[in-house]
Amino acid sequence: MHEPHREHRLAADQPPASTLFEKIWRQHLIVPGDHSLLAIDRIFLHERTGSIALRGLRERGQPVRNRAQVFCTIDHIVDTRPGRGDDTPVPNGRDFIRQTRAAAHEAGIRLFDVTDPDQGIVHVISPELALALPGLTIVCPDSHTCTQGGIGALAWGIGSTEAEHALATGTLRLKKPQTLRVSFDGALSTAVGAKDLCLLLISRHGAAGGSGKVIEFAGSAVRALEIEARLTLCNMATEFSAVSGLIAPDDRTFEYLCERRFAPRGTLWDMALEQWRRLPSDADAVFDQEIRIDSGDLAPMITWGTSPQHAIRVTDRVPDAEHSGSSREAHARALAYMRVAPGEPMTSLRIDAAFIGSCTNGRIADLRSAARILDGRHVAPGVYALCVPGSSAVKRQAEAEGLDRVFKSAGFEWRDAGCSLCFYAGGEDLGLGKRVVSSTNRNFEGRQGPGTRTHIASPATVAASAVRGHIADARTLAP
Amino acid sequence: MTGRPFETLTALAAPLLRDNIDTDTIIPSREIKSVGKHGLAQGLFAGWRYQGAGREPDPQFILNQVPYAQAQILLAGRNFGCGSSREHAVWALCEYGIRAIVAQSFAPIFFENCVNNGLLAAALPAAALHALADAILAAPQLHPLTLDLQHSELRTPSTGAIPFAIDPDARERLLEGLDAIALTLKNIADIDDFHGRDRRLRPWVYLRQCP
Ligand code: SF4
Numbered sequence: 001m002h003e004p005h006r007e008h009r010l011a012a013d014q015p016p017a018s019t020l021f022e023k024i025w026r027q028h029l030i031v032p033g034d035h036s037l038l039a040i041d042r043i044f045l046h047e048r049t050g051s052i053a054l055r056g057l058r059e060r061g062q063p064v065r066n067r068a069q070v071f072c073t074i075d076h077i078v079d080t081r082p083g084r085g086d087d088t089p090v091p092n093g094r095d096f097i098r099q100t101r102a103a104a105h106e107a108g109i110r111l112f113d114v115t116d117p118d119q120g121i122v123h124v125i126s127p128e129l130a131l132a133l134p135g136l137t138i139v140c141p142d143s144h145t146c147t148q149g150g151i152g153a154l155a156w157g158i159g160s161t162e163a164e165h166a167l168a169t170g171t172l173r174l175k176k177p178q179t180l181r182v183s184f185d186g187a188l189s190t191a192v193g194a195k196d197l198c199l200l201l202i203s204r205h206g207a208a209g210g211s212g213k214v215i216e217f218a219g220s221a222v223r224a225l226e227i228e229a230r231l232t233l234c235n236m237a238t239e240f241s242a243v244s245g246l247i248a249p250d251d252r253t254f255e256y257l258c259e260r261r262f263a264p265r266g267t268l269w270d271m272a273l274e275q276w277r278r279l280p281s282d283a284d285a286v287f288d289q290e291i292r293i294d295s296g297d298l299a300p301m302i303t304w305g306t307s308p309q310h311a312i313r314v315t316d317r318v319p320d321a322e323h324s325g326s327s328r329e330a331h332a333r334a335l336a337y338m339r340v341a342p343g344e345p346m347t348s349l350r351i352d353a354a355f356i357g358s359c360t361n362g363r364i365a366d367l368r369s370a371a372r373i374l375d376g377r378h379v380a381p382g383v384y385a386l387c388v389p390g391s392s393a394v395k396r397q398a399e400a401e402g403l404d405r406v407f408k409s410a411g412f413e414w415r416d417a418g419c420s421l422c423f424y425a426g427g428e429d430l431g432l433g434k435r436v437v438s439s440t441n442r443n444f445e446g447r448q449g450p451g452t453r454t455h456i457a458s459p460a461t462v463a464a465s466a467v468r469g470h471i472a473d474a475r476t477l478a479p
Numbered sequence: 480m481t482g483r484p485f486e487t488l489t490a491l492a493a494p495l496l497r498d499n500i501d502t503d504t505i506i507p508s509r510e511i512k513s514v515g516k517h518g519l520a521q522g523l524f525a526g527w528r529y530q531g532a533g534r535e536p537d538p539q540f541i542l543n544q545v546p547y548a549q550a551q552i553l554l555a556g557r558n559f560g561c562g563s564s565r566e567h568a569v570w571a572l573c574e575y576g577i578r579a580i581v582a583q584s585f586a587p588i589f590f591e592n593c594v595n596n597g598l599l600a601a602a603l604p605a606a607a608l609h610a611l612a613d614a615i616l617a618a619p620q621l622h623p624l625t626l627d628l629q630h631s632e633l634r635t636p637s638t639g640a641i642p643f644a645i646d647p648d649a650r651e652r653l654l655e656g657l658d659a660i661a662l663t664l665k666n667i668a669d670i671d672d673f674h675g676r677d678r679r680l681r682p683w684v685y686l687r688q689c690p
Contacts, residue, residue, distance in 0.1 A: 169664060423503070
C-alpha cells in the first residue's frame, strides 16, 4: 500500500518522509545555513506599514527586485462608511493612503486602491484573487499573513525592515523553525467552527504555546473544513505565537482557486496542480511536536479576558485565578479591565456593541452564518451592531445573495470593505468601557478603542449575542 | 539595520514583569501619526503611561516613577512583543531611549525587528528574572545592570554574572551592526541562479508585470 507513495517520492527526488513545511522550505532554499536564505514568491503591503517599507527602500536608492510579485492594498485605515474617498476618521489617515498610492506607483507595483473592485483586507483578497497559491512563500508586514496557510502557502508576518529586505532582494534570511502538528479529530457539531477550534487550542496551550513554530493543522475535522474556514483557523496561528500555520492543499483547495483572477491557466495550471498534489506531508513524516484535540464535543468559545488564551465555552463562567491558566497578577488585571468577576456566567454579560468582519471572519461564509441567525430577528435595544465585509468582492457577493438586507433589517450597519473597528487607529472607536462581542482575533486592552472591552467569538456567536443583548449561545437561536 | 554595533551597556533597568505585553500596548495604533519611523516616543505605552485620554502621567506606571524614568533597559515576562508586527513598537522603544529588553521570551516577529534596529532582546529564565527584578526594586541605585553581549551575560554589582540566551546569529548581527540587505546582496549571483532555475521549474509562480 505504501509502494506507490514511495515511488512518487523517488520520482520527485525528495528525501524520505517530509512534512508539507519541509517540502516548501526545500523548494525555496537558496543558500542554506544557520539562517538560510529563502526565496520569497509574493510580497504584500498595506497602507499602515507598507508605505514605510517602500519609503525605506527609496531612501536606500534600492529598486524593488521582482515588481510583478509585489502587491499593495488599502485596507487598514480606509474609511468603511459608504461613499468613502481618501478621507478617513483616522488622524492623518489620508496621508498614509496618499503616500502609499504614490509609493506604489513610483515603485511600479500593483495597487488595489480604495475604489478598486478587488480592494479588501490583504489577507482576504490574496486567496480570493489566487495571489496566494499552495506551496508559495508569502510575506507581508502584518502578523496575520499566516492566514494564507489555509490554502497551503507558507506565509508569515514580518517587520518593515524585513519587508525592505524582501522587496530589495526577493529573499529573506530565516532560521528554520520547528514544526508542530495540531490534529483536530472528530466531527464538528453545528454552530461550532474554525474560530472555536483556534480559541480552544490557544486556551489549552497558552498564547505562547506555538512559539516560533510552524504549525500544520491536520485531522479529520480540518480536512472537512471549507477553504474559508481553513483560512480562519490559520489566521489565529499568530495569536498562538507561531511563525505560521499551514493546511495541506487538497481537491477542495484546487477547486477554490481554479479560474480565480491570478490563478495559473491552461498548461500552467496542470503543471502547478501536479506539483501541488505532492505537497502534503508524507504519512510517516515526523514533527518536532504533536498536539491532538478531540473536536467532537466542541462548544462555541468566547474570550472573557484580554489575551486570546482567556477563552472558555460560552456556557462557562468566568474562571478564578487558579483555573485561568494565567498568573494571579495577569488574571486580576484582565478581570479589572474587562469588568468581570470570577464565577459570573458569560451569558449574563450585557453587551453594548457587536462587530462582524476582519481577516478572521469577514468572508462570505462568515456573513452567511451570521445572517442565518439574524434573519427575521432584530438586535436588542441599545446594541450598536455593524458588519464590515472583508473585501469589496465579499460585499458584492453578499448583496447579490440579499444578505445586506438581512443585516440592515436586523439593525446592523452595512459597511464598505476594510479592517475598520477590528483595531483602533485613533478614528472610530466603540467607546470607553463599552463591551463588544467581536468576530476579530485580538482582545488586547484598547485594541478596539481606549477602554473598550472586547470578547472574541465566531460570527454566529456575535450575531446571537447582538440579538439577545447579552453574550449568547448561538445554539439557542437556531435559524 | 542601524549599522550601529551594540556595545556593553550599563544602565538602570525598569521591571515590568507582565506576560504577553503586546505591540498594541507598546505603541497603540492611534499613536502612529505619520508615515515614518519617528515621533513615536510620546506614544510609547500610552495606554498605561497616561491617565484617561490625555497626557497626564499615571504615577502607577513604572516608567513614570523615580528613578525608573531614566531606565534604558526593560525587564518583562513571557512572550514580550506579541501581536501586531508593527516595527513601530521597536522604533518607539528606541526613540524613548530603551536600548535593551530582558524578558522570559519574545514573540518571533518582534525579536527580528529588535535585531534589525540594534535593540538587544535577551532571554532569561523566570526565576532569575524575578530575583533580578526584586533586587532592583529593593534598591535600584545599587543595581545598575550591565549587559555584556560579547559574553552573553548580565551583571549587577551584587549578583555577579548571569548568562542570558540569545540566538547566535542575532548576537553576531547586533555585535557587528551588520546591514542585512547589503549582506544578502553579496549573494546576488546565487539569487539570480535560483530564479533562473525556478522560472523553469515553477513558471506558474511568476506573474506578468502590471501594465
Ligand atoms: S482585519 Fe484586523 S487583524 Fe486583520 S489585518 Fe486588518 S487590522 Fe489586522
